[in-house]
Amino acid sequence: MLCDGIELDQSGAVVTVTIRLPEVTHTQMQELIAECEERVRCHHGNYFVFDLAEVTFLASSCLGSMVSFLQDLEHVRGRIALANCQDNVAFVFKVTRLDTVFPIFEDVKEATASF
Template identity: 35%
Template sequence: MTLTLATSETHDVAVVACSGEIDATNAGRLRDAVQEQIQAGHLHVALDLTEVTFLDSTGLGVIVGRLKTLRREGGALTIAVTAPRVRRVFEITGLDKVFTLHESIDEAAREAGEARDTARL
């Protein structure tokens, strides 16, 4: 299965929605999509992984890398994920302690917006 990406904005937060599989062959596309949002000035990004059916270590590495980039700039990265198989990848690696895994993109975007508002104070 291929990876489909779409970007939008909700709660004044950039959203990168992914659908399909994120693996070594296409993880660079995800990295580029998030990086484009950062370069456009969006330091608070929500990843919508609710339609992702597979995530390998390369894809996970891209997500962690974008988190580090955003944090360095004072931003945040939040995640919505519902597929048990994909959630399990975060749990096995302990990254469920780094990211709060949300059930919906609305929840994830709201958290990113709150992080943005807190950073402004």
């Protein structure tokens, strides 16, 4: 069960993950990733857009969970895109060079179109 402030909406193979929390903890990210994995296994979700418009802080351990999930998605040719990143969150992805792994888009529509 996802905590309040995190929503998943699926349309076909595309799952939009909207996080309406200022900070995301490692535990919250683990719960979210478990739900995303369920979407892959049971609902054929292969493409995930993480809408981070309201996130101002992402724990570094969350990045590891996201990378691990992306590796699992490779088995089904899935992908992850990020949308609406605030500057400080985008900076974390850039400084860790994960912006080359997780493409960052201006909005959800643009991220969805990338699939």
